[in-house]
Amino acid sequence: MTIHIHSVKDGKLSQKAQIESFDELLVDVPTAFGGEGNAPDPHDYFDLSLGACKAITSRMYAQRKGWPLEGVSVVVRRDESQERHGVYRLDIELTFHGDLDDTQRNRLEEISHNCPIKRLMTTSTVEITTRQSA
Numbered sequence: 001m002t003i004h005i006h007s008v009k010d011g012k013l014s015q016k017a018q019i020e021s022f023d024e025l026l027v028d029v030p031t032a033f034g035g036e037g038n039a040p041d042p043h044d045y046f047d048l049s050l051g052a053c054k055a056i057t058s059r060m061y062a063q064r065k066g067w068p069l070e071g072v073s074v075v076v077r078r079d080e081s082q083e084r085h086g087v088y089r090l091d092i093e094l095t096f097h098g099d100l101d102d103t104q105r106n107r108l109e110e111i112s113h114n115c116p117i118k119r120l121m122t123t124s125t126v127e128i129t130t131r132q133s134a
Helices: 042-065 102-112 116-123
Strands: 003-007 015-019 025-027 069-079 089-098
Touching (some): 025 042, 042 102
Antiparallel strands (some): 003 015, 015 025, 069 089
């Protein structure tokens, strides 16, 4: 998969991201950091990927089990106050909608801990190569 990112013409720091055939996503930073504050910043996309992955993983598991999960609501709270010291905290609150018992709800929470994005964020070595194009 390839993602293309381009600066927005006349934008301070805004970027447009194109992911395969999907519409462009706008990325910016808050005005306090020199942006226009007109779109989520890169941290927001990082955080939302975890929340969305937990919801999707839970739903997939419930579907396989035939459980009556009607939906998942996720609240992601970020504490970036120690990021410069190597600590970035995300607090995830899951709400499972549907006629589920406590055992099923607890199992869905457990399963959400195994979502691929959480594993990527917490256990993988990510190698990044950056280069200029010719």
